[in-house]
Amino acid sequence: MVPTQLQQAALAAHRFGLGEADLDVVGGDARGWLLAQIGPADSQRGSPLPGLSQALAVQIEARRQPGAAGNTALRNQVLADIRARLQTAASTERPFAERLALFWSNHFTVSLGKGSSTGLVGAFEREAIRPHIAGRFADLLMAATTHPAMLRYLDNFLSAGPQSRVVQRLQRRSALQQAASAQAGEMATPVAPAPPRRSGLNENLARELLELHTLGVAGGGGAFGPWGGYGQADVTALAAVLTGWRGPRPGEAAAGNAADDAFDAFDANWHQPGAKTVLGRSYAEGPQALRQVVDDLSRHPSTARFIATKLVRHLVADQPPPALVARVAQRFSQSEGDLKAVYASLLAAPEAWQPQPAKLKTPEEFVISSARLLRLGDRLTARAPDAGLSALGQRPHAASSPAGWPDSAADWLGPEAVWQRMAWAVQVAERLGGNLDARALAQASLGPLLSQASRQQIERAADGAQALTLLLMAPEFQRR
Amino acid sequence: MTSDHPLRRRTLLRAALGLGALAPLGGLSLAGQAAPGGPRLVLMLLRGGLDGLGAVPALGDPAFAEARGALGRYAQPPLPLDNLFALHPALAGLHTRWGAGELLVLHATGLGYRDRSHFDAQQVLESGGERPFALNTGWLGRALAGGHNKGMAFQSAVPLALRGHAEVDTWAPSARPEPAPDLVDRLQRLYADDPALAAALARARALRGDRPGDMRGGMPGDMPGGMPGNMPGGAAAMAGMAAPAAGGRSAPAALARQAAAFLAKPDGPQIAVLEMGGWDSHANQVADPGPWANNLRQLDAALAALHEGLSTPAAGDTWRRTVVLVVTEFGRTVAINGTQGSDHGSGSVAFALGGAVRGGRVIADWPGLAPTQRHDGRDLRITTDLRALFKTVLVQHLGLPAARVAGEVLPGSASLPLLDLLRG
Numbered sequence: 001m002v003p004t005q006l007q008q009a010a011l012a013a014h015r016f017g018l019g020e021a022d023l024d025v026v027g028g029d030a031r032g033w034l035l036a037q038i039g040p041a042d043s044q045r046g047s048p049l050p051g052l053s054q055a056l057a058v059q060i061e062a063r064r065q066p067g068a069a070g071n072t073a074l075r076n077q078v079l080a081d082i083r084a085r086l087q088t089a090a091s092t093e094r095p096f097a098e099r100l101a102l103f104w105s106n107h108f109t110v111s112l113g114k115g116s117s118t119g120l121v122g123a124f125e126r127e128a129i130r131p132h133i134a135g136r137f138a139d140l141l142m143a144a145t146t147h148p149a150m151l152r153y154l155d156n157f158l159s160a161g162p163q164s165r166v167v168q169r170l171q172r173r174s175a176l177q178q179a180a181s182a183q184a185g186e187m188a189t190p191v192a193p194a195p196p197r198r199s200g201l202n203e204n205l206a207r208e209l210l211e212l213h214t215l216g217v218a219g220g221g222g223a224f225g226p227w228g229g230y231g232q233a234d235v236t237a238l239a240a241v242l243t244g245w246r247g248p249r250p251g252e253a254a255a256g257n258a259a260d261d262a263f264d265a266f267d268a269n270w271h272q273p274g275a276k277t278v279l280g281r282s283y284a285e286g287p288q289a290l291r292q293v294v295d296d297l298s299r300h301p302s303t304a305r306f307i308a309t310k311l312v313r314h315l316v317a318d319q320p321p322p323a324l325v326a327r328v329a330q331r332f333s334q335s336e337g338d339l340k341a342v343y344a345s346l347l348a349a350p351e352a353w354q355p356q357p358a359k360l361k362t363p364e365e366f367v368i369s370s371a372r373l374l375r376l377g378d379r380l381t382a383r384a385p386d387a388g389l390s391a392l393g394q395r396p397h398a399a400s401s402p403a404g405w406p407d408s409a410a411d412w413l414g415p416e417a418v419w420q421r422m423a424w425a426v427q428v429a430e431r432l433g434g435n436l437d438a439r440a441l442a443q444a445s446l447g448p449l450l451s452q453a454s455r456q457q458i459e460r461a462a463d464g465a466q467a468l469t470l471l472l473m474a475p476e477f478q479r480r
Numbered sequence: 481m482t483s484d485h486p487l488r489r490r491t492l493l494r495a496a497l498g499l500g501a502l503a504p505l506g507g508l509s510l511a512g513q514a515a516p517g518g519p520r521l522v523l524m525l526l527r528g529g530l531d532g533l534g535a536v537p538a539l540g541d542p543a544f545a546e547a548r549g550a551l552g553r554y555a556q557p558p559l560p561l562d563n564l565f566a567l568h569p570a571l572a573g574l575h576t577r578w579g580a581g582e583l584l585v586l587h588a589t590g591l592g593y594r595d596r597s598h599f600d601a602q603q604v605l606e607s608g609g610e611r612p613f614a615l616n617t618g619w620l621g622r623a624l625a626g627g628h629n630k631g632m633a634f635q636s637a638v639p640l641a642l643r644g645h646a647e648v649d650t651w652a653p654s655a656r657p658e659p660a661p662d663l664v665d666r667l668q669r670l671y672a673d674d675p676a677l678a679a680a681l682a683r684a685r686a687l688r689g690d691r692p693g694d695m696r697g698g699m700p701g702d703m704p705g706g707m708p709g710n711m712p713g714g715a716a717a718m719a720g721m722a723a724p725a726a727g728g729r730s731a732p733a734a735l736a737r738q739a740a741a742f743l744a745k746p747d748g749p750q751i752a753v754l755e756m757g758g759w760d761s762h763a764n765q766v767a768d769p770g771p772w773a774n775n776l777r778q779l780d781a782a783l784a785a786l787h788e789g790l791s792t793p794a795a796g797d798t799w800r801r802t803v804v805l806v807v808t809e810f811g812r813t814v815a816i817n818g819t820q821g822s823d824h825g826s827g828s829v830a831f832a833l834g835g836a837v838r839g840g841r842v843i844a845d846w847p848g849l850a851p852t853q854r855h856d857g858r859d860l861r862i863t864t865d866l867r868a869l870f871k872t873v874l875v876q877h878l879g880l881p882a883a884r885v886a887g888e889v890l891p892g893s894a895s896l897p898l899l900d901l902l903r904g
Contacts, residue, residue: 155762155763155819158763158818158819159818159819160818162818167818200817200818200819201817201818202762202763202817202818202819202821202823203762203817203823203824204762204763204823207824211597211599217595217597217599217600217612218595218597219595219600219611219612220600220612220613222613232596232856360676393652400757401527401528401598401757401760403598403599409676410638410643413676413677413680414633414635414638414650414680415649415650415680415681415683415684415687416635416650416651416652416684417680418677418680418681418684419681419684419688420652422659422663422664422667422681423659426659426663451673453670453672453673454670457666457669457670461666462662466662466663466666469663470663470666470667470670473667473670474670475670475671475673475674475677478677479674
C-alpha cells in the first residue's frame with residue numbers, strides 16, 4: 001500500500017527524523033526533505049564545548065587532585081556534553097542527520113562508565129562521529145578508531161607490542177635490577193621482579209573493531225549474514241597493528257591547548273615491530289598499516305552486510321526485511337562505503353515507508369520527540385541535565401558495554417519500562433498540559449498516523465494534563 | 481498456626497475471589513500460583529566473563545603461581561576451601577556459606593561455544609542452546625512454559641534467560657510518585673490495539689498490586705532524574721574496566737534484597753534472575769582495592785543479601801528450598817596480559833549456594849595449568865559442561881521430567897551427567 005503524501009510527511013518526520021510538532025515543516029516532498037539533510041551533522045548547541053585535548057586535561061586534573069575542585073570540573077564537563085547532545089537533538093532543523101549522528105555514536109560506543117574515557121565522550125562525538133556521518137565509511141571508521149577517547153575506552157593506549165622498544169627497555173631495566181641485587185648478595189632466594197606495568201598486548205580494541213564495528217561476530221548474522229570471517233589469530237594480529245596508537249602524550253594533554261586539537265596519536269616506541277597478517281593480508285610495520293587495514297575491512301563483504309543490517313534495523317524494523325538488507329549491503333559494496341549513497345538507497349525502499357509505526361522508540365527517542373512535540377528547546381534539560389533519562393534506563397553517554405544500546409523492542413519493553421515512561425509523561429504533562437490543546441497538537445504532529453481510537457481517547461480526557469499524557473503514551477507516539 | 485501461615489492465606493485468597501472483582505490496583509495479584517513450599521531458583525548472571533581462576537584460585541596446583549603471575553598474588557590471604565582451591569579474600573560471605581555446608585563450587589566449567597564473543601556467549605548461556613542463536617528463548621523461560629509458576633527479573637527489561645513464557649514480571653525501583661488509577665485505566669484502553677504495550681502495562685499494574693513494602697525511595701546513590709552524586713570518583717575507580725550494569729554502588733545488593741522479598745512470599749515467583757556487569761577485566765585486575773576486587777565484594781554482598789532475605793523468620797523455610805546459581809559466559813586467560821588484566825578465555829567457575837545445596841565441596845575435573853594443558857595454549861580448559869549444572873537443577877530441584885528437559889527445555893542435554901548437587 002503506497003502511503004499518501006501526508007502519510008509520507010508524517011513518516012519522514014517521526015520515523016526518519018526525531019519528531020515534529022507540525023508536519024508543515026516537512027512540506028510536500030518528504031523524501032526530498034530528508035535527502036537534503038544528508039551531510040555532516042550540525043555543530044552542537046551550547047558553548048564552549050571542549051575538544052579532546054581540553055577534555056582530557058580536565059579528566060587528568062580530576063585524578064591528580066582527589067577532592068572537590070577537579071571532580072567538579074569533570075562532572076560539569078560530563079553534564080555539559082549530555083546537555084549539548086539532548087538540546088541539539090531537541091532543536092535541530094536537520095533531524096535526519098541528527099538521528100544518523102546518534103546512530104553512529106551508538107555503533108562506535110564510547111562510554112563514560114570507564115574512568116579513562118569519562119569526560120571525553122562529547123569530544124569523541126563532536127570530532128570523530130558527527131563530521132563523518134555522510135562521507136565514506138572507511139573515513140568514519142578511521143576517525144572513530146584512532147580518536148583518543150576510543151583508544152582509552154578500549155584500553156589501546158595501554159597496549160604495547162611485546163617486542164616494542166618500551167617493553168624491551170622495561171625488561172632490560174628489570175633484568176639489570178635483578179642482576180644488581182644478586183651481585184650485592186641480597187636475597188638467597190631470587191625474588192621475581194615486579195612485572196612492568198605496561199608489558200604487552202591488549203586485545204580489547206582489536207576484537208571490538210572486528211566484532212562490533214566492521215565484520216560482525218564470526219558465524220553470526222543468520223539470514224542477514226554471513227558476518228565475521230576472522231579468527232583469534234586475526235584479533236591478536238590486529239592488536240599488534242594497533243599498538244602505538246595511544247593519543248596525546250601527558251605533557252600535551254596537560255597543556256590543554258584548546259586552539260590546537262591536532263595531536264600525534266601514534267607513538268612508535270609502543271608499536272610491535274615486524275609485519276602482521278590480518279585476514280590473510282600482510283601489513284608492514286608502522287602507522288600507515290592501520291589505515292590500510294581499515295580500508296580493507298571497509299571493503300569486506302561481511303562489513304557491508306553487518307552495517308546494512310544495523311541500519312535497516314534502526315530505520316525500518318526490529319526484524320529487518322532480508323531482501324532490503326541485501327540491497328542496502330550491495331549498495332554499500334558497490335559505492336565502496338559511500339554512506340550518502342547507502343542512506344539514499346534506504347530512503348528509496350518501499351519497505352522503509354510502510355505506514356504503520358512499528359519500531360518502539362528508545363527512552364532517548366521518546367524524550368527527544370516529546371521535547372520536539374512540545375517545542376521545549378533548552379528547557380528540556382533545565383531541571384536535570386539528562387532530562388530524566390537515567391530513570392528511564394538510558395543514561396546518556398553511559399551505555400554499559402562497547403556494544404552500545406540495543407535497538408529492538410524486546411530489549412526495551414518490560415513492564416517497568418512502560419510504567420517509568422508514564423511517570424515521566426505525567427511530570428511533563430502536569431507542567432504543560434493545562435496550557436495547550438493536546439488534540440490539536442496530536443493532529444498537527446501525528447496527522448494521519450493517529451488512529452481514530454487514540455484521537456477519541458485524547459478527546460475524552462479528564463483534563464488538559466491527562467490529554468497530553470495520553471498523547472505522549474499513545475502507541476502512535478511510543479512507536480515510529 | 482499464625483495468620484501468615486500459607487494454608488490460611490490461601491483460604492483468604494479464595495474468599496476474596498468470591499467477593500467479586502478486585503480493584504485494579506491494590507489487592508492481591510493472582511498471576512500464577514507457585515506451590516507454597518515449592519523449590520526456589522535464583523540465577524545470577526555475571527556479564528563480561530568472570531575470571532574464575534581469580535575468584536577461586538587453585539593454590540594447590542604447583543603450576544598456579546608461575547602460570548598466573550601477578551594475577552595469582554592477593555593483597556590478603558585467600559580463604560581456604562580444600563587442598564586445591566581457595567576463595568578470593570573479597571568473598572568472605574561466600575566463605576561463610578561454605579562453612580555452613582551451603583556452597584558448592586564448580587570449576588573448569590563452561591559452555592560448548594568457544595569463540596569468546598561476549599554477545600554470542602551470553603546468548604548461549606541464557607538460551608541454553610548449543611550454538612549462538614540456535615534458540616531465541618531462554619532455558620528458564622522454557623522451563624516455566626505451560627506451568628503455573630512465575631519468573632521474575634530485577635531490571636527494566638526481560639532478560640533472554642526468562643523469555644519464552646508469558647508470566648515474567650520485572651521490577652526496578654522508581655523514584656517518582658505513582659500515577660493516578662484513572663490515568664492507568666485509560667492507558668489500558670489506549671493500548672487496546674497494541675498487544676505488546678498492553679501486556680507490559682497490565683503486568684506493571686499487577687505487580688504494583690503485589691509489591692511488598694514501599695519501594696518508592698529510588699536507588700541509593702542515584703539522584704532522581706540526574707547523575708549519581710558519586711560519579712567522578714566512582715568512575716575513576718573504574719579505570720580500565722566497564723562499569724557494572726545497574727547504577728549506584730549498592731545496586732546489586734539492593735536488587736537482591738528485593739528479589740528475596742518476592743521469593744519469600746508463598747505465591748511469589750519460583751525463579752528470579754539477577755545480573756551484574758563489570759567483569760570484563762582486560763586491564764587493572766590485580767589492584768585490591770581496585771575495580772575488580774570491589775566488584776567481587778559487590779557480588780558477595782548481593783549473595784549475602786539473598787541469604788539473609790530468604791532466611792528471615794517471615795520467610796519461613798524458603799532458604800532451605802532455594803538454589804542460587806552464579807554463572808558467567810566464559811572465563812579468562814590463565815596468564816596475565818600486557819595491562820595487568822586478562823583477556824577472554826574459556827573455563828571459569830560457577831557457584832551453587834542455598835539451603836537445598838549439599839555444599840562444602842568443589843566439583844572439578846582439574847585439567848591443570850601448564851601451557852600444554854590449557855585450551856588453545858591460553859585458557860583454562862573446560863572439563864564439565866555448564867549445562868550439566870542447569871540440567872541437574874531443572875530435573876532434581878525444580879522437578880521437571882527428564883524427558884521434557886532433554887527434549888525442549890535444554891535440547892541436546894540428554895547425554896550430560898547429573899551432578900551431585902542437592903541435599904536429600
